[in-house]
Amino acid sequence: MSTRPIQRALVSVYDKTGLEDLARALHAAGVSLVSTGSTARTIEAAGVPVTPVEEVTGFPECLDGRVKTLHPRVHAGILADTRLEAHVAQLAELGVEPFDLVVVNLYPFRETVASGATPDECVEQIDIGGPSMVRAAAKNHPSVAIVTSPDAYGDVEAALAAGGFTLEQRRRLAAQAFAHTAAYDVAVAEWFAAGGAGEGSADGDWPAFAGTALQRQAVLRYGENPHQGAALYSDGTGGLAAAEQLHGKEMSYNNYVDTDAARRAAYDHDAPAVAIIKHANPCGIAVGADVAEAHARAHACDPVSAFGGVIATNRPVSVAMAEQVAEVFTEVVVAPDYEPGAVEVLQGKKNIRILRAEGADRATREVREISGGALAQQRDLVDAPGDDVSGWTLVAGEPADEATLADLAFAWTAVRAVKSNAILLAHGGASVGIGMGQVNRVDSCRLAVERAGEDRARGSVAASDAFFPFADGPQILIDAGVRAIVQPGGSMRDDETIAAAQAAGVTMYVTGTRHFFH
Numbered sequence: 001m002s003t004r005p006i007q008r009a010l011v012s013v014y015d016k017t018g019l020e021d022l023a024r025a026l027h028a029a030g031v032s033l034v035s036t037g038s039t040a041r042t043i044e045a046a047g048v049p050v051t052p053v054e055e056v057t058g059f060p061e062c063l064d065g066r067v068k069t070l071h072p073r074v075h076a077g078i079l080a081d082t083r084l085e086a087h088v089a090q091l092a093e094l095g096v097e098p099f100d101l102v103v104v105n106l107y108p109f110r111e112t113v114a115s116g117a118t119p120d121e122c123v124e125q126i127d128i129g130g131p132s133m134v135r136a137a138a139k140n141h142p143s144v145a146i147v148t149s150p151d152a153y154g155d156v157e158a159a160l161a162a163g164g165f166t167l168e169q170r171r172r173l174a175a176q177a178f179a180h181t182a183a184y185d186v187a188v189a190e191w192f193a194a195g196g197a198g199e200g201s202a203d204g205d206w207p208a209f210a211g212t213a214l215q216r217q218a219v220l221r222y223g224e225n226p227h228q229g230a231a232l233y234s235d236g237t238g239g240l241a242a243a244e245q246l247h248g249k250e251m252s253y254n255n256y257v258d259t260d261a262a263r264r265a266a267y268d269h270d271a272p273a274v275a276i277i278k279h280a281n282p283c284g285i286a287v288g289a290d291v292a293e294a295h296a297r298a299h300a301c302d303p304v305s306a307f308g309g310v311i312a313t314n315r316p317v318s319v320a321m322a323e324q325v326a327e328v329f330t331e332v333v334v335a336p337d338y339e340p341g342a343v344e345v346l347q348g349k350k351n352i353r354i355l356r357a358e359g360a361d362r363a364t365r366e367v368r369e370i371s372g373g374a375l376a377q378q379r380d381l382v383d384a385p386g387d388d389v390s391g392w393t394l395v396a397g398e399p400a401d402e403a404t405l406a407d408l409a410f411a412w413t414a415v416r417a418v419k420s421n422a423i424l425l426a427h428g429g430a431s432v433g434i435g436m437g438q439v440n441r442v443d444s445c446r447l448a449v450e451r452a453g454e455d456r457a458r459g460s461v462a463a464s465d466a467f468f469p470f471a472d473g474p475q476i477l478i479d480a481g482v483r484a485i486v487q488p489g490g491s492m493r494d495d496e497t498i499a500a501a502q503a504a505g506v507t508m509y510v511t512g513t514r515h516f517f518h
Protein backbone atom coordinates (compact mmCIF):
# COMPACT_ATOMS: atom_id res chain seq x y z
CA MET A 1 0.00 0.00 0.00
CA SER A 2 1.37 3.46 -0.90
CA THR A 3 2.60 5.82 1.78
CA ARG A 4 1.77 9.48 2.29
CA PRO A 5 4.87 11.67 2.81
CA ILE A 6 5.21 13.63 6.05
CA GLN A 7 6.20 17.24 5.42
CA ARG A 8 4.71 19.16 8.31
CA ALA A 9 3.99 18.01 11.87
CA LEU A 10 2.14 19.57 14.79
CA VAL A 11 3.58 18.46 18.12
CA SER A 12 1.93 19.29 21.47
CA VAL A 13 2.66 16.86 24.28
CA TYR A 14 2.26 16.91 28.06
CA ASP A 15 4.47 13.84 28.49
CA LYS A 16 7.80 14.82 26.95
CA THR A 17 9.23 11.26 27.01
CA GLY A 18 11.14 10.59 23.80
CA LEU A 19 10.28 14.03 22.43
CA GLU A 20 13.81 15.15 21.67
CA ASP A 21 14.66 12.01 19.70
CA LEU A 22 11.38 12.23 17.84
CA ALA A 23 11.96 15.89 16.96
CA ARG A 24 15.49 15.12 15.72
CA ALA A 25 14.21 12.24 13.60
CA LEU A 26 11.47 14.41 12.09
CA HIS A 27 13.91 17.22 11.37
CA ALA A 28 16.45 14.84 9.84
CA ALA A 29 13.71 13.61 7.50
CA GLY A 30 12.99 17.17 6.40
CA VAL A 31 9.74 17.56 8.34
CA SER A 32 8.94 21.09 9.55
CA LEU A 33 7.67 21.30 13.12
CA VAL A 34 4.99 23.48 14.71
CA SER A 35 4.61 23.24 18.45
CA THR A 36 3.03 24.65 21.64
CA GLY A 37 4.68 26.39 24.63
CA SER A 38 6.88 24.06 26.61
CA THR A 39 6.88 21.38 23.88
CA ALA A 40 8.42 23.94 21.52
CA ARG A 41 10.94 24.97 24.16
CA THR A 42 12.03 21.33 24.65
CA ILE A 43 12.39 20.82 20.91
CA GLU A 44 14.34 24.06 20.52
CA ALA A 45 16.62 23.10 23.42
CA ALA A 46 17.36 19.87 21.54
CA GLY A 47 18.69 22.00 18.70
CA VAL A 48 15.78 21.36 16.34
CA PRO A 49 14.13 24.29 14.53
CA VAL A 50 10.47 24.68 15.48
CA THR A 51 7.72 27.21 14.71
CA PRO A 52 5.76 28.31 17.81
CA VAL A 53 2.04 27.80 17.31
CA GLU A 54 1.42 31.52 17.96
CA GLU A 55 3.26 32.28 14.72
CA VAL A 56 0.74 30.09 12.90
CA THR A 57 -2.36 31.42 14.66
CA GLY A 58 -1.21 35.04 14.98
CA PHE A 59 -2.76 34.83 18.44
CA PRO A 60 -0.98 34.46 21.78
CA GLU A 61 -1.43 31.40 24.00
CA CYS A 62 -3.71 32.75 26.72
CA LEU A 63 -5.84 32.05 29.79
CA ASP A 64 -3.15 29.97 31.49
CA GLY A 65 -2.85 27.71 28.46
CA ARG A 66 -6.58 27.10 28.11
CA VAL A 67 -6.33 28.48 24.59
CA LYS A 68 -3.26 27.56 22.52
CA THR A 69 -4.18 25.52 19.49
CA LEU A 70 -7.93 26.21 19.39
CA HIS A 71 -7.73 28.26 16.21
CA PRO A 72 -8.98 27.82 12.61
CA ARG A 73 -5.43 28.10 11.28
CA VAL A 74 -4.53 25.02 13.30
CA HIS A 75 -7.75 23.07 12.81
CA ALA A 76 -8.11 23.85 9.10
CA GLY A 77 -4.55 22.57 8.70
CA ILE A 78 -5.50 19.32 10.46
CA LEU A 79 -8.96 18.84 8.97
CA ALA A 80 -8.38 19.63 5.29
CA ASP A 81 -9.04 16.52 3.25
CA THR A 82 -6.15 16.84 0.84
CA ARG A 83 -7.72 14.29 -1.49
CA LEU A 84 -10.24 17.02 -2.39
CA GLU A 85 -9.14 19.73 -4.78
CA ALA A 86 -11.66 22.14 -3.21
CA HIS A 87 -10.08 21.72 0.25
CA VAL A 88 -6.58 22.21 -1.12
CA ALA A 89 -7.71 25.32 -3.02
CA GLN A 90 -9.41 26.77 0.07
CA LEU A 91 -6.30 26.24 2.19
CA ALA A 92 -4.26 28.09 -0.43
CA GLU A 93 -6.78 30.95 -0.46
CA LEU A 94 -6.72 31.16 3.34
CA GLY A 95 -2.96 30.84 3.50
CA VAL A 96 -3.15 27.75 5.70
CA GLU A 97 -0.61 24.96 5.39
CA PRO A 98 -1.82 21.38 5.97
CA PHE A 99 -0.38 19.06 8.62
CA ASP A 100 0.54 15.49 7.72
CA LEU A 101 1.31 14.35 11.25
CA VAL A 102 -0.16 15.34 14.64
CA VAL A 103 1.61 14.21 17.81
CA VAL A 104 -0.40 14.97 20.96
CA ASN A 105 -0.65 13.49 24.40
CA LEU A 106 -3.12 14.80 26.93
CA TYR A 107 -3.05 16.47 30.34
CA PRO A 108 -2.89 13.77 33.06
CA PHE A 109 -6.44 14.08 34.37
CA ARG A 110 -6.71 10.61 35.96
CA GLU A 111 -3.34 10.95 37.68
CA THR A 112 -4.25 14.40 38.99
CA VAL A 113 -7.47 13.06 40.53
CA ALA A 114 -5.56 10.11 42.03
CA SER A 115 -3.06 12.52 43.59
CA GLY A 116 -5.83 14.01 45.76
CA ALA A 117 -5.73 17.39 44.02
CA THR A 118 -8.47 19.95 44.68
CA PRO A 119 -11.51 20.08 42.37
CA ASP A 120 -10.16 23.24 40.71
CA GLU A 121 -6.80 21.62 40.09
CA CYS A 122 -8.51 18.58 38.59
CA VAL A 123 -10.70 20.72 36.34
CA GLU A 124 -7.62 22.55 35.11
CA GLN A 125 -6.20 19.18 34.01
CA ILE A 126 -9.13 18.50 31.68
CA ASP A 127 -7.46 18.83 28.31
CA ILE A 128 -9.58 20.64 25.72
CA GLY A 129 -7.29 21.65 22.89
CA GLY A 130 -5.49 18.28 22.89
CA PRO A 131 -8.54 16.04 22.36
CA SER A 132 -9.82 18.50 19.73
CA MET A 133 -6.63 18.03 17.71
CA VAL A 134 -6.57 14.28 18.31
CA ARG A 135 -10.17 13.84 17.15
CA ALA A 136 -9.69 16.14 14.17
CA ALA A 137 -6.58 14.32 13.01
CA ALA A 138 -8.18 10.92 13.58
CA LYS A 139 -11.25 11.93 11.58
CA ASN A 140 -9.02 13.13 8.79
CA HIS A 141 -6.85 9.99 8.77
CA PRO A 142 -6.89 9.78 4.95
CA SER A 143 -4.65 12.88 5.04
CA VAL A 144 -3.16 12.94 8.55
CA ALA A 145 -1.42 10.48 10.87
CA ILE A 146 -2.22 10.88 14.58
CA VAL A 147 0.10 9.68 17.35
CA THR A 148 -1.05 9.84 20.98
CA SER A 149 1.62 7.96 22.88
CA PRO A 150 5.43 8.02 23.12
CA ASP A 151 5.18 4.23 22.70
CA ALA A 152 4.39 4.89 19.02
CA TYR A 153 7.38 7.15 18.28
CA GLY A 154 9.29 4.13 16.98
CA ASP A 155 6.49 3.65 14.43
CA VAL A 156 6.90 7.29 13.36
CA GLU A 157 10.61 6.76 12.77
CA ALA A 158 9.85 3.59 10.81
CA ALA A 159 7.29 5.50 8.74
CA LEU A 160 9.78 8.28 8.02
CA ALA A 161 12.19 5.66 6.70
CA ALA A 162 9.40 4.15 4.58
CA GLY A 163 8.36 7.51 3.08
CA GLY A 164 5.35 8.03 5.37
CA PHE A 165 2.45 6.07 6.86
CA THR A 166 0.21 3.90 4.72
CA LEU A 167 -3.55 4.50 4.79
CA GLU A 168 -3.99 1.28 6.75
CA GLN A 169 -1.48 2.48 9.36
CA ARG A 170 -3.22 5.86 9.62
CA ARG A 171 -6.56 4.08 10.10
CA ARG A 172 -5.10 1.99 12.91
CA LEU A 173 -3.63 5.10 14.55
CA ALA A 174 -7.01 6.86 14.22
CA ALA A 175 -8.77 3.95 15.94
CA GLN A 176 -6.24 4.10 18.79
CA ALA A 177 -6.70 7.87 19.01
CA PHE A 178 -10.49 7.68 19.31
CA ALA A 179 -10.14 4.92 21.95
CA HIS A 180 -7.73 7.21 23.80
CA THR A 181 -10.05 10.25 23.84
CA ALA A 182 -13.05 8.03 24.66
CA ALA A 183 -11.25 6.60 27.72
CA TYR A 184 -10.20 10.11 28.71
CA ASP A 185 -13.78 11.38 28.52
CA VAL A 186 -15.03 8.38 30.51
CA ALA A 187 -12.63 9.30 33.31
CA VAL A 188 -13.78 12.93 33.28
CA ALA A 189 -17.49 12.04 33.09
CA GLU A 190 -17.20 9.49 35.93
CA TRP A 191 -15.40 12.01 38.09
CA PHE A 192 -18.12 14.60 37.58
CA ALA A 193 -20.89 12.04 38.10
CA ALA A 194 -19.26 10.91 41.33
CA GLY A 195 -19.29 14.45 42.63
CA GLY A 196 -15.59 15.08 42.10
CA ALA A 197 -16.21 18.65 41.01
CA GLY A 198 -18.12 19.28 44.22
CA GLU A 199 -21.71 19.15 43.04
CA GLY A 200 -22.15 15.84 41.25
CA SER A 201 -25.15 13.59 41.30
CA ALA A 202 -23.51 10.83 43.31
CA ASP A 203 -25.89 8.62 45.26
CA GLY A 204 -23.72 6.92 47.85
CA ASP A 205 -21.25 4.76 45.97
CA TRP A 206 -23.26 4.90 42.79
CA PRO A 207 -22.46 7.69 40.35
CA ALA A 208 -25.11 8.63 37.80
CA PHE A 209 -22.75 7.66 35.00
CA ALA A 210 -20.45 4.68 34.81
CA GLY A 211 -18.32 4.16 31.75
CA THR A 212 -15.94 1.44 30.81
CA ALA A 213 -12.91 1.79 28.63
CA LEU A 214 -11.55 -1.61 27.75
CA GLN A 215 -8.58 -2.45 25.57
CA ARG A 216 -8.52 -5.80 23.83
CA GLN A 217 -5.61 -7.87 25.09
CA ALA A 218 -6.19 -10.98 23.05
CA VAL A 219 -8.59 -12.71 20.73
CA LEU A 220 -9.20 -16.09 22.34
CA ARG A 221 -9.50 -19.32 20.38
CA TYR A 222 -13.15 -19.61 21.41
CA GLY A 223 -15.53 -18.82 24.26
CA GLU A 224 -17.20 -21.06 26.80
CA ASN A 225 -17.83 -23.50 23.93
CA PRO A 226 -15.96 -23.95 20.65
CA HIS A 227 -18.76 -22.40 18.57
CA GLN A 228 -18.57 -19.12 20.56
CA GLY A 229 -16.05 -16.40 19.63
CA ALA A 230 -14.30 -14.67 22.52
CA ALA A 231 -11.72 -12.06 23.46
CA LEU A 232 -9.93 -10.81 26.56
CA TYR A 233 -10.16 -7.11 27.48
CA SER A 234 -8.31 -5.11 30.10
CA ASP A 235 -9.45 -1.99 31.95
CA GLY A 236 -5.83 -1.03 32.58
CA THR A 237 -5.91 -1.66 36.33
CA GLY A 238 -3.77 -4.81 36.28
CA GLY A 239 -5.18 -7.98 37.86
CA LEU A 240 -5.68 -11.24 36.00
CA ALA A 241 -6.32 -9.52 32.65
CA ALA A 242 -2.75 -8.20 32.81
CA ALA A 243 -1.17 -11.46 34.00
CA GLU A 244 2.14 -12.49 32.54
CA GLN A 245 2.10 -15.97 31.02
CA LEU A 246 5.40 -17.68 31.67
CA HIS A 247 4.69 -20.97 29.97
CA GLY A 248 2.10 -23.11 28.28
CA LYS A 249 -0.65 -23.05 25.72
CA GLU A 250 -2.75 -19.97 25.12
CA MET A 251 -5.23 -19.24 27.95
CA SER A 252 -8.81 -20.12 27.05
CA TYR A 253 -11.99 -18.31 28.05
CA ASN A 254 -12.82 -21.00 30.63
CA ASN A 255 -9.24 -20.89 31.93
CA TYR A 256 -9.70 -17.18 32.68
CA VAL A 257 -13.05 -17.72 34.41
CA ASP A 258 -11.64 -20.49 36.59
CA THR A 259 -8.39 -18.65 37.29
CA ASP A 260 -10.35 -15.63 38.44
CA ALA A 261 -12.39 -17.81 40.80
CA ALA A 262 -9.21 -19.50 42.06
CA ARG A 263 -7.54 -16.17 42.84
CA ARG A 264 -10.64 -14.98 44.68
CA ALA A 265 -10.60 -18.14 46.81
CA ALA A 266 -6.86 -18.07 47.56
CA TYR A 267 -6.61 -14.39 48.41
CA ASP A 268 -9.42 -14.56 50.97
CA HIS A 269 -6.92 -16.11 53.40
CA ASP A 270 -4.07 -14.41 55.25
CA ALA A 271 -2.01 -17.58 55.74
CA PRO A 272 -0.33 -19.31 52.77
CA ALA A 273 -3.35 -20.68 50.88
CA VAL A 274 -4.08 -22.75 47.81
CA ALA A 275 -7.39 -23.10 45.97
CA ILE A 276 -8.07 -25.67 43.27
CA ILE A 277 -10.96 -24.80 40.97
CA LYS A 278 -13.04 -26.72 38.47
CA HIS A 279 -15.88 -25.02 36.59
CA ALA A 280 -15.60 -21.91 38.78
CA ASN A 281 -16.09 -23.93 41.99
CA PRO A 282 -13.45 -25.02 44.47
CA CYS A 283 -12.70 -28.72 44.76
CA GLY A 284 -10.16 -27.94 47.45
CA ILE A 285 -9.09 -24.97 49.56
CA ALA A 286 -6.51 -25.12 52.29
CA VAL A 287 -4.09 -23.06 54.30
CA GLY A 288 -0.75 -24.34 55.56
CA ALA A 289 2.59 -23.43 57.05
CA ASP A 290 3.75 -23.00 53.44
CA VAL A 291 2.24 -23.29 49.98
CA ALA A 292 3.43 -26.87 49.49
CA GLU A 293 1.55 -27.96 52.60
CA ALA A 294 -1.50 -25.91 51.62
CA HIS A 295 -1.48 -27.45 48.14
CA ALA A 296 -1.14 -31.02 49.42
CA ARG A 297 -4.13 -30.50 51.72
CA ALA A 298 -6.23 -28.71 49.12
CA HIS A 299 -5.53 -31.51 46.65
CA ALA A 300 -6.42 -34.18 49.20
CA CYS A 301 -9.91 -32.70 49.56
CA ASP A 302 -11.03 -34.13 46.22
CA PRO A 303 -8.21 -35.61 44.12
CA VAL A 304 -10.65 -36.93 41.52
CA SER A 305 -12.02 -33.46 40.76
CA ALA A 306 -8.60 -31.78 41.02
CA PHE A 307 -7.59 -33.56 37.79
CA GLY A 308 -7.48 -30.82 35.13
CA GLY A 309 -8.00 -28.11 37.73
CA VAL A 310 -6.85 -24.52 38.01
CA ILE A 311 -4.64 -23.74 40.99
CA ALA A 312 -4.12 -20.38 42.65
CA THR A 313 -1.95 -19.48 45.58
CA ASN A 314 -1.54 -16.25 47.52
CA ARG A 315 2.23 -16.68 47.92
CA PRO A 316 5.10 -17.42 45.53
CA VAL A 317 5.10 -21.04 44.35
CA SER A 318 7.94 -23.01 45.92
CA VAL A 319 9.87 -25.82 44.25
CA ALA A 320 8.23 -28.26 46.66
CA MET A 321 4.75 -27.11 45.62
CA ALA A 322 5.73 -27.16 41.94
CA GLU A 323 6.91 -30.77 42.28
CA GLN A 324 3.55 -31.77 43.77
CA VAL A 325 1.59 -29.89 41.11
CA ALA A 326 3.67 -31.49 38.35
CA GLU A 327 2.37 -34.90 39.42
CA VAL A 328 -1.22 -34.00 38.59
CA PHE A 329 -2.69 -32.93 35.25
CA THR A 330 -3.30 -29.21 35.84
CA GLU A 331 -4.62 -26.61 33.40
CA VAL A 332 -3.34 -23.41 35.02
CA VAL A 333 -1.20 -22.30 37.95
CA VAL A 334 -1.46 -18.64 38.96
CA ALA A 335 0.62 -17.00 41.65
CA PRO A 336 2.04 -13.61 42.57
CA ASP A 337 5.49 -15.08 41.83
CA TYR A 338 7.63 -18.21 41.63
CA GLU A 339 10.64 -19.11 43.76
CA PRO A 340 13.83 -19.91 41.81
CA GLY A 341 13.50 -23.27 40.09
CA ALA A 342 9.71 -23.57 40.50
CA VAL A 343 8.85 -22.51 36.96
CA GLU A 344 11.43 -24.92 35.57
CA VAL A 345 9.81 -27.79 37.47
CA LEU A 346 6.33 -26.85 36.24
CA GLN A 347 7.59 -26.39 32.68
CA GLY A 348 8.29 -30.11 32.65
CA LYS A 349 4.54 -30.44 32.03
CA LYS A 350 4.10 -29.34 28.43
CA ASN A 351 0.51 -28.21 28.61
CA ILE A 352 0.35 -26.45 31.97
CA ARG A 353 -0.22 -22.69 31.75
CA ILE A 354 1.93 -20.77 34.23
CA LEU A 355 0.76 -17.26 35.11
CA ARG A 356 2.28 -14.56 37.23
CA ALA A 357 -0.35 -12.04 38.32
CA GLU A 358 -0.02 -9.30 40.86
CA GLY A 359 -1.73 -9.73 44.26
CA ALA A 360 -5.33 -9.67 45.35
CA ASP A 361 -7.94 -7.77 43.40
CA ARG A 362 -8.94 -5.09 45.85
CA ALA A 363 -11.47 -3.29 43.60
CA THR A 364 -14.42 -2.44 45.79
CA ARG A 365 -17.01 -2.49 43.02
CA GLU A 366 -18.02 -5.29 40.69
CA VAL A 367 -20.24 -5.10 37.64
CA ARG A 368 -22.16 -7.86 35.89
CA GLU A 369 -23.91 -7.45 32.57
CA ILE A 370 -27.58 -8.28 32.28
CA SER A 371 -29.83 -7.94 29.28
CA GLY A 372 -29.99 -4.24 28.45
CA GLY A 373 -27.68 -3.06 31.21
CA ALA A 374 -25.57 -4.01 34.13
CA LEU A 375 -25.76 -4.62 37.84
CA ALA A 376 -23.14 -3.05 40.05
CA GLN A 377 -22.48 -3.95 43.64
CA GLN A 378 -19.93 -3.50 46.38
CA ARG A 379 -17.59 -6.45 46.34
CA ASP A 380 -18.21 -9.06 49.05
CA LEU A 381 -14.91 -8.49 50.81
CA VAL A 382 -13.69 -10.93 53.41
CA ASP A 383 -13.81 -8.35 56.19
CA ALA A 384 -17.60 -8.00 56.06
CA PRO A 385 -19.38 -7.64 59.41
CA GLY A 386 -19.66 -11.12 60.90
CA ASP A 387 -16.42 -12.37 59.35
CA ASP A 388 -14.57 -11.85 62.62
CA VAL A 389 -15.27 -14.67 65.08
CA SER A 390 -15.47 -12.16 67.92
CA GLY A 391 -18.80 -11.02 66.45
CA TRP A 392 -20.33 -14.53 66.28
CA THR A 393 -23.09 -15.66 68.61
CA LEU A 394 -23.04 -19.14 70.17
CA VAL A 395 -26.58 -20.52 69.79
CA ALA A 396 -26.09 -24.22 70.56
CA GLY A 397 -23.61 -26.55 72.26
CA GLU A 398 -20.41 -25.79 74.11
CA PRO A 399 -18.21 -22.85 73.11
CA ALA A 400 -15.66 -24.09 70.58
CA ASP A 401 -12.08 -24.62 71.75
CA GLU A 402 -9.33 -22.64 70.04
CA ALA A 403 -8.59 -25.24 67.34
CA THR A 404 -12.25 -25.74 66.51
CA LEU A 405 -12.84 -22.01 66.38
CA ALA A 406 -9.89 -21.65 64.00
CA ASP A 407 -11.37 -24.37 61.79
CA LEU A 408 -14.75 -22.68 61.84
CA ALA A 409 -13.15 -19.37 60.90
CA PHE A 410 -11.32 -21.07 58.01
CA ALA A 411 -14.52 -22.80 56.85
CA TRP A 412 -16.48 -19.54 57.04
CA THR A 413 -13.86 -17.77 54.90
CA ALA A 414 -13.52 -20.64 52.44
CA VAL A 415 -17.26 -21.10 51.89
CA ARG A 416 -17.43 -17.61 50.33
CA ALA A 417 -15.65 -18.96 47.27
CA VAL A 418 -18.22 -21.73 46.76
CA LYS A 419 -21.24 -21.13 44.53
CA SER A 420 -24.52 -21.06 46.44
CA ASN A 421 -26.05 -23.05 47.98
CA ALA A 422 -22.71 -23.75 49.60
CA ILE A 423 -21.77 -26.09 52.42
CA LEU A 424 -18.12 -26.61 53.23
CA LEU A 425 -16.73 -29.16 55.66
CA ALA A 426 -13.26 -28.48 56.99
CA HIS A 427 -10.69 -29.98 59.25
CA GLY A 428 -7.32 -28.61 60.30
CA GLY A 429 -7.41 -25.61 57.93
CA ALA A 430 -8.42 -27.63 54.87
CA SER A 431 -11.71 -28.30 53.16
CA VAL A 432 -12.61 -32.00 53.32
CA GLY A 433 -16.00 -31.96 51.60
CA ILE A 434 -17.74 -29.30 49.53
CA GLY A 435 -21.37 -29.16 48.44
CA MET A 436 -21.87 -26.44 45.85
CA GLY A 437 -24.31 -24.94 43.41
CA GLN A 438 -27.37 -26.93 44.49
CA VAL A 439 -30.85 -25.44 44.28
CA ASN A 440 -31.64 -26.46 47.83
CA ARG A 441 -29.43 -26.48 50.89
CA VAL A 442 -30.25 -30.01 51.95
CA ASP A 443 -28.70 -31.36 48.73
CA SER A 444 -25.59 -29.26 49.32
CA CYS A 445 -25.31 -30.81 52.80
CA ARG A 446 -25.67 -34.29 51.30
CA LEU A 447 -23.06 -33.55 48.66
CA ALA A 448 -20.55 -32.14 51.15
CA VAL A 449 -20.91 -35.18 53.41
CA GLU A 450 -20.71 -37.60 50.50
CA ARG A 451 -17.61 -35.92 49.10
CA ALA A 452 -15.94 -35.96 52.52
CA GLY A 453 -16.77 -39.61 53.10
CA GLU A 454 -17.69 -41.07 56.46
CA ASP A 455 -14.27 -40.83 58.06
CA ARG A 456 -13.51 -37.26 57.13
CA ALA A 457 -17.02 -35.93 57.80
CA ARG A 458 -16.88 -37.26 61.34
CA GLY A 459 -15.26 -34.67 63.58
CA SER A 460 -15.15 -31.97 60.88
CA VAL A 461 -16.69 -28.50 61.14
CA ALA A 462 -19.20 -27.07 58.65
CA ALA A 463 -19.93 -23.65 57.23
CA SER A 464 -23.08 -22.69 55.36
CA ASP A 465 -23.03 -19.58 53.14
CA ALA A 466 -26.63 -18.71 54.08
CA PHE A 467 -29.11 -19.71 56.76
CA PHE A 468 -30.70 -23.14 56.95
CA PRO A 469 -34.39 -22.74 56.06
CA PHE A 470 -35.20 -26.06 57.73
CA ALA A 471 -33.48 -28.39 60.16
CA ASP A 472 -33.13 -31.13 57.51
CA GLY A 473 -29.80 -29.86 56.16
CA PRO A 474 -28.04 -29.48 59.50
CA GLN A 475 -29.47 -32.84 60.57
CA ILE A 476 -27.56 -34.47 57.69
CA LEU A 477 -24.37 -32.77 58.91
CA ILE A 478 -25.04 -33.77 62.50
CA ASP A 479 -25.77 -37.39 61.52
CA ALA A 480 -22.47 -37.47 59.63
CA GLY A 481 -20.63 -36.52 62.83
CA VAL A 482 -19.93 -32.84 62.18
CA ARG A 483 -18.96 -31.36 65.55
CA ALA A 484 -19.50 -27.63 64.98
CA ILE A 485 -21.42 -25.51 62.50
CA VAL A 486 -21.23 -21.85 61.54
CA GLN A 487 -24.02 -20.20 59.58
CA PRO A 488 -25.52 -16.72 59.23
CA GLY A 489 -28.79 -17.43 61.07
CA GLY A 490 -31.89 -15.39 60.40
CA SER A 491 -34.31 -18.07 59.15
CA MET A 492 -37.94 -18.11 60.36
CA ARG A 493 -37.15 -21.61 61.62
CA ASP A 494 -33.82 -20.90 63.27
CA ASP A 495 -35.22 -22.35 66.47
CA GLU A 496 -35.71 -25.77 64.79
CA THR A 497 -32.14 -25.74 63.42
CA ILE A 498 -30.72 -24.66 66.75
CA ALA A 499 -32.77 -27.30 68.57
CA ALA A 500 -31.36 -30.01 66.28
CA ALA A 501 -27.79 -28.92 67.08
CA GLN A 502 -28.60 -28.56 70.76
CA ALA A 503 -30.11 -32.05 70.92
CA ALA A 504 -26.97 -33.53 69.35
CA GLY A 505 -24.60 -31.48 71.50
CA VAL A 506 -23.20 -29.85 68.34
CA THR A 507 -21.72 -26.38 68.67
CA MET A 508 -23.43 -23.81 66.46
CA TYR A 509 -22.48 -20.19 65.86
CA VAL A 510 -24.41 -17.60 63.88
CA THR A 511 -22.55 -14.78 62.13
CA GLY A 512 -25.40 -12.44 61.20
CA THR A 513 -23.91 -12.07 57.69
CA ARG A 514 -24.40 -14.25 54.66
CA HIS A 515 -22.10 -14.86 51.73
CA PHE A 516 -24.20 -15.83 48.72
CA PHE A 517 -22.06 -16.23 45.62
CA HIS A 518 -23.76 -16.77 42.26
Ligand SMILES: NC(=O)c1ncn([C@@H]2O[C@H](COP(=O)(O)O)[C@@H](O)[C@H]2O)c1NC=O
Nearest residue numbers: 014036037038039066068069070128129130
Ligand atom coordinates in the same frame (compact mmCIF):
# COMPACT_ATOMS: atom_id res chain seq x y z
N1 LIG B 1 -6.04 24.72 25.02
C1 LIG B 1 -5.37 24.40 23.97
O1 LIG B 1 -5.54 25.04 22.96
C2 LIG B 1 -4.42 23.31 23.99
N2 LIG B 1 -3.74 22.89 22.94
C3 LIG B 1 -2.93 21.86 23.31
N3 LIG B 1 -3.12 21.62 24.61
C4 LIG B 1 -2.41 20.63 25.42
O2 LIG B 1 -1.23 21.23 25.90
C5 LIG B 1 -0.25 20.23 26.15
C6 LIG B 1 1.09 20.71 25.65
O3 LIG B 1 1.36 21.99 26.13
P1 LIG B 1 2.86 22.48 26.27
O4 LIG B 1 3.46 22.29 24.93
O5 LIG B 1 2.77 23.90 26.70
O6 LIG B 1 3.49 21.60 27.33
C7 LIG B 1 -0.72 18.97 25.48
O7 LIG B 1 -1.04 18.05 26.50
C8 LIG B 1 -1.95 19.40 24.70
O8 LIG B 1 -2.92 18.36 24.71
C9 LIG B 1 -4.03 22.50 25.08
N4 LIG B 1 -4.40 22.56 26.39
C10 LIG B 1 -5.58 22.32 26.93
O9 LIG B 1 -6.67 22.35 26.62
